[in-house]
Amino acid sequence: MDNTVTLAHGAGGKQTSQLIDSVFKAHFANPDFTADDAAVLQVDSGRLAFTTDGFIVSPYEFPGGNIGKLSICGTVNDLSCMGAKPLYLACSFVIEEGFPLDKLEEIAAAMEKTAKEAGVRIVAGDTKVAGKGQVDHIFITTTGIGRLMDCAHTSGKYAKPGDAVIVTGDIGRHGCAILLARNEFGIDADVTSDCAPLWGTVKKMFDTTDQIHVVRDATRGGVGTVLYEIADQSHVGIQLDAQKIPVAGEVSGVCGMLGLEPLYLACEGRLVVFVPKEQAQAVVDTLHQCPYSKNAAVIGEVTADMPGKVVMKTEIGLQTLLPQPGGELLPRIC
Amino acid sequence: MDNTVTLAHGAGGKQTSQLIDSVFKAHFANPDFTADDAAVLQVDSGRLAFTTDGFIVSPYEFPGGNIGKLSICGTVNDLSCMGAKPLYLACSFVIEEGFPLDKLEEIAAAMEKTAKEAGVRIVAGDTKVAGKGQVDHIFITTTGIGRLMDCAHTSGKYAKPGDAVIVTGDIGRHGCAILLARNEFGIDADVTSDCAPLWGTVKKMFDTTDQIHVVRDATRGGVGTVLYEIADQSHVGIQLDAQKIPVAGEVSGVCGMLGLEPLYLACEGRLVVFVPKEQAQAVVDTLHQCPYSKNAAVIGEVTADMPGKVVMKTEIGLQTLLPQPGGELLPRIC
Numbered sequence: 001m002d003n004t005v006t007l008a009h010g011a012g013g014k015q016t017s018q019l020i021d022s023v024f025k026a027h028f029a030n031p032d033f034t035a036d037d038a039a040v041l042q043v044d045s046g047r048l049a050f051t052t053d054g055f056i057v058s059p060y061e062f063p064g065g066n067i068g069k070l071s072i073c074g075t076v077n078d079l080s081c082m083g084a085k086p087l088y089l090a091c092s093f094v095i096e097e098g099f100p101l102d103k104l105e106e107i108a109a110a111m112e113k114t115a116k117e118a119g120v121r122i123v124a125g126d127t128k129v130a131g132k133g134q135v136d137h138i139f140i141t142t143t144g145i146g147r148l149m150d151c152a153h154t155s156g157k158y159a160k161p162g163d164a165v166i167v168t169g170d171i172g173r174h175g176c177a178i179l180l181a182r183n184e185f186g187i188d189a190d191v192t193s194d195c196a197p198l199w200g201t202v203k204k205m206f207d208t209t210d211q212i213h214v215v216r217d218a219t220r221g222g223v224g225t226v227l228y229e230i231a232d233q234s235h236v237g238i239q240l241d242a243q244k245i246p247v248a249g250e251v252s253g254v255c256g257m258l259g260l261e262p263l264y265l266a267c268e269g270r271l272v273v274f275v276p277k278e279q280a281q282a283v284v285d286t287l288h289q290c291p292y293s294k295n296a297a298v299i300g301e302v303t304a305d306m307p308g309k310v311v312m313k314t315e316i317g318l319q320t321l322l323p324q325p326g327g328e329l330l331p332r333i334c
Numbered sequence: 335m336d337n338t339v340t341l342a343h344g345a346g347g348k349q350t351s352q353l354i355d356s357v358f359k360a361h362f363a364n365p366d367f368t369a370d371d372a373a374v375l376q377v378d379s380g381r382l383a384f385t386t387d388g389f390i391v392s393p394y395e396f397p398g399g400n401i402g403k404l405s406i407c408g409t410v411n412d413l414s415c416m417g418a419k420p421l422y423l424a425c426s427f428v429i430e431e432g433f434p435l436d437k438l439e440e441i442a443a444a445m446e447k448t449a450k451e452a453g454v455r456i457v458a459g460d461t462k463v464a465g466k467g468q469v470d471h472i473f474i475t476t477t478g479i480g481r482l483m484d485c486a487h488t489s490g491k492y493a494k495p496g497d498a499v500i501v502t503g504d505i506g507r508h509g510c511a512i513l514l515a516r517n518e519f520g521i522d523a524d525v526t527s528d529c530a531p532l533w534g535t536v537k538k539m540f541d542t543t544d545q546i547h548v549v550r551d552a553t554r555g556g557v558g559t560v561l562y563e564i565a566d567q568s569h570v571g572i573q574l575d576a577q578k579i580p581v582a583g584e585v586s587g588v589c590g591m592l593g594l595e596p597l598y599l600a601c602e603g604r605l606v607v608f609v610p611k612e613q614a615q616a617v618v619d620t621l622h623q624c625p626y627s628k629n630a631a632v633i634g635e636v637t638a639d640m641p642g643k644v645v646m647k648t649e650i651g652l653q654t655l656l657p658q659p660g661g662e663l664l665p666r667i668c
Contacts, residue, residue, distance in 0.1 A: 012554025013659040036489055037412040037550070038385035040482065045379040051372035052424035052477055054462045056469070078371040090386035092475040094428075126475075128388045131665060134470040135390070141426040141460075143386055143477035148374060155370055216371070220346025325347040331465060 005099040010129025019127060023101070024091075027108040028115075028122040032088065039123035041088060047148040049084035051075060054141045058332040060107075062181040064173070064193030065268075067140055068107035070334060072114040073197045073268055075144040077217040080202040081271065083152020086120040092141040093127045099138055107138070118197035120144065151210040158213040159234035163302040164280035166273040168201065168293040169194060170246040171223050175265030176254050178333050187257060189250050196269030196292040205273065208286040214274035217267070219334055224263035225325040226272050227310045237306030240322070242314050246295045264325060266333045274302065339433040344463025353461060357435070358425075361442040362449075362456040366422065373457035375422060381482040383418035385409060388475045392666040394441075396515040398507070398527030399602075401474055402441035406448035407531045407602055408668060409478040411551040414536040415605065417486020420454035426475040427461045433472055441472070452531035454478065485544040492547040493568035497636040498614035500607040502535065502627040503528060504580040505557050509599030510588050512667050521591060523584050530603030530626040539607065542620040548608035551601070553668055558597035559659040560606050561644045571640030574656070576648050580629045598659060600667045608636065 008015040025033065032039055053074045060067040072089065079086045091111065095104065115122050173194035180191055198217070205212060214234075218226045223245075231238050247255075247262045255262050269292050275283050280298050287296035310322040342349040359367065366373055387408045394401040406423065413420045425445065429438065449456050507528035514525055532551070539546060548568075552560045557579075565572050581589075581596045589596050603626050609617050614632050621630035644656040 007665045010665065013559050016554075036416065038383035038416045038418065038478075038480070040416070041382045041384055043377060043379060043382050045377060048375045048377050049372035050375055050422060050424060050479065051458050052426045052475070053460045054426040054428050054475065056428055056462050056464050058468075082370065082372045082374070084372065088384060090384060090477050092386045092388040092426075092477070094388050094390055094473055124385050126387045128390050128668075129665070130390050130470065133467070134392075134666070135473070136464065136468040139428055139469070139473065141386070141388065141475035141477075143424050143426070143475075144372075145384065145479070146372070220350075225347050331341045331344065331463070332468075334462075 003101050005095045005097060005101060005104065005129055007097050007129050007131065010127060016127060023104055023108050024125055027112040030121045032121050032123040034124055049079050049082045049146040049148055051078040052141060052143040053078060054139065055334055056139045056332050057334050058136060059181050060137050062193055063177050065195040066107055066110050067138060068110035069114045070195050070268060071140040071142045072111050073195050074334060075142040076118040076120060076197045076199055079144050079146035080199045081215045081217055082148060083154050083206060084146030084148045086118050086144055086146045086199050088145045089115060089120050089122045090124040090143045091122055092125065094135050094139045095129050096135045096137050097129055097132050114197050118199045149206060151206060154212055154215050156214055156216060156230045156233040159230050159236050159274045159302050160213060161236055161302050161304040162277055163213055163274040164277045164298045165238060165300040166280060166283060166296060167223060167299050168271045168287055169295045170248045171267055171270055172247060172251045172262035172265030174268040175222060175330060175333055176251045179330060185258065187254060189254050191250050191254065194267050194269035198269060198271060198292060201290045201293055204286050204290055205283055208282050209275060209279045211279055212273065212275050216272045218270050218272050219266050219268060221325050222264045222266055223272055224322055228325055231310055232308050235307045237303040238300055238310045239303050240300035240310065240312045242312050244297055244299045246297050268334065337435050339429045339431060339435060339438065339463055341431050341463050341465065344461060350461060357438055357442050358459055361446040364455045366455050366457040368458055383413050383416045383480040383482055385412040386475060386477040387412060388473065389668055390473045390666050391512065391668050392470060393515050394471050396527055397511050399529040400441055400444050401472060402444035403448045404529050404602060404668060405474040405476045406445050407529050409476040410452040410454060410531045410533055413478050413480035414533045415549045415551055416482060417488050417540060418480030418482045420452050420478055420480045420533055422479045423449060423454050423456045424458040424477045425456055426459065428469050428473045429463050430469045430471050431463055431466050448531050452533050483540060485540060488546055488549050490548055490550060490564045490567040493564050493570050493608045493636050494547060495570055495636050495638040496611055497547055497608040498611045498632045499572060499634040500614060500617060500630060501557060501633050502605040502621055503629045504582045505601055505604055506581060506585045506596035506599030508602040509556060509664060509667055510585045513664060519592065521588060523588050525584050525588065528601050528603035532603060532605060532626060535624045535627055538620050538624055539617055542616050543609060543613045545613055546607065546609050550606045552604050552606050553600050553602060555659050556598045556600050557606055558656055562659055565644055566642050569641045571637040572634055572644045573637050574634035574644065574646045576646050578631055578633045580631050602668065
């Protein structure tokens with residue numbers, strides 16, 4: 001076989017089968033993986049979560065991961081935020097003619113490794129090839145099915161005055177890592193993405209308390225955007241304590257140089273969690289035991305005042321309104 | 335709002351919500367449609383079918399449909415071929431910056447109309463925007479969940495010597511329509527795509543007999559490629575009667591001019607069905623009652639001889655081996 005992806009690989013014939021066998025089937029092998037038009041899954045009755053996400057990140061490789069790892073984490077985390085154990089994934093690829101096969105291998109390997117860690121099976125897929133210049137390298141859409149835990153009833157609508165606002169780690173890493181990976185600013189800083197599959201983390205939180213009101217992953221738009229959405233959906237105010245928001249030194253350095261606010265930089269392995277204040281310490285203690293949330297912290301609380309607004313208490317005690325998110329900070333972050 | 339899609343529409347903030355509300359939620363409104371990270375679906379225990387498909391057709395509008403209609407038909411038909419009633423769809427969009435919003439509206443309207451006809455609900459989605467030149471207009475990935483009928487046990491592996499090979503209508507329309515829509519050949523012919531949702535058709539076939547061995551939609555690679563796959567998976571030979579293969583006059587005219595074989599042109603609303611010879615007439619009679627299979631016909635039979643091969647009996651009685659499909663006839667057909 002040639003060492004790049006060709007249009008024939010996308011034609012649905014012999015070459016498509018060969019590509020599927022040599023790359024995808026080789027990595028994704030599991031008893032539910034299908035070569036037919038659809039995977040057949042035996043399910044028990046109950047509540048399933050169903051979610052889809054397209055990944056077009058540029059560059060497709062970055063410190064801390066690649067588009068394959070990201071595409072699994074994104075959908076696993078969307079299911080996890082619902083309190084749903086990720087069970088099955090379907091993956092759809094659009095690949096540019098001429099894409100290196102060894103890079104496709106690396107992407108598939110990262111997908112399988114991440115899926116294994118999250119305990120989810122890749123069971124169905126699709127491969128399309130577009131001509132040179134018709135798609136930028138590679139796009140992946142992953143769609144997931146998960147099973148909701150009985151105790152899980154979380155939503156952006158369920159934040160309540162008196163809730164503590166927890167973030168599961170230092171923020172803005174993914175956005176910062178992508179920014180630097182594009183080499184447009186001539187800044188040399190050692191920032192890795194926080195991209196990680198968080199089902200294990202969420203499960204441990206639910207084992208700690210069943211009073212989790214909101215769990216959201218702070219992806220596009222970052223923690224600031226997610227908090228504004230929750231404030232809006234729940235008709236509550238959110239008050240943040242600037243000093244308590246964990247930001248890695250290298251991230252805040254880059255943000256300082258470029259005039260960016262880490263609260264609006266995407267994370268791909270950080271959750272925003274709302275629980276009653278009384279449960280907050282137990283949840284944070286649990287998070288500190290988990291591999292991707294060693295820096296978890298309570299960063300604020302929910303108020304009945306100022307519904308729909310996010311207010312920041314600064315280090316010198318002033319209260320300022322966090323600016324409403326909007327516009328396009330950085331395209332193709334995920 | 336501006337009249338084109340902007341990068342801000344893909345940033346996950348206010349503009350993304352506005353786009354989702356004004357276009358997608360407006361069209362896809364149904365009780366299971368979610369604004370959260372995932373849709374929550376109440377399911378009964380049993381066998382579910384799960385399938386995904388990316389659509390990158392060029393041009394994105396063509397006689398007989400557009401990428402929206404196609405993206406619903408493709409996944410609905412993949413589920414239907416498994417004997418699974420389509421229940422839920424998730425849709426992921428990658429849109430080029432500058433894409434006209436009125437065209438996006440038309441695409442969403444076609445998706446909803448086709449989903450309604452197929453009895454399937456669009457419950458989850460995702461929208462990404464890539465910069466100018468980074469994606470060719472619009473790509474859509476649809477992922478479907480269906481419920482397998484108890485009587486359904488079809489697979490490309492289950493063809494048996496003595497089976498009749500049925501095609502549900504005249505072949506090659508979709509491939510031919512796309513070819514002409516590209517205006518590369520200066521041919522003026524009135525060919526519309528056969529693109530159609532086929533759950534109703536499949537259901538009526540299963541109501542007629544529970545002895546359906548294989549149902550496949552003849553998309554990329556056309557009927558010829560699908561037959562070769564089935565011959566290979568089932569270790570049987572397939573003998574076709576050239577005279578019985580339905581081809582519309584305008585399609586065979588275009589194929590004659592361009593030296594193409596209709597058997598290798600994609601269909602998006604045609605099934606290949608294998609049933610025991612004794613059931614064939616009843617199935618064809620049923621198909622003739624359905625809206626998208628008025629020209630259904632028995633085109634051949636399965637033999638124990640020549641396993642893995644497809645042989646064509648020509649009009650003057652000669653037998654020739656149908657060429658093995660391969661290579662890229664026409665990229666971005668679906």
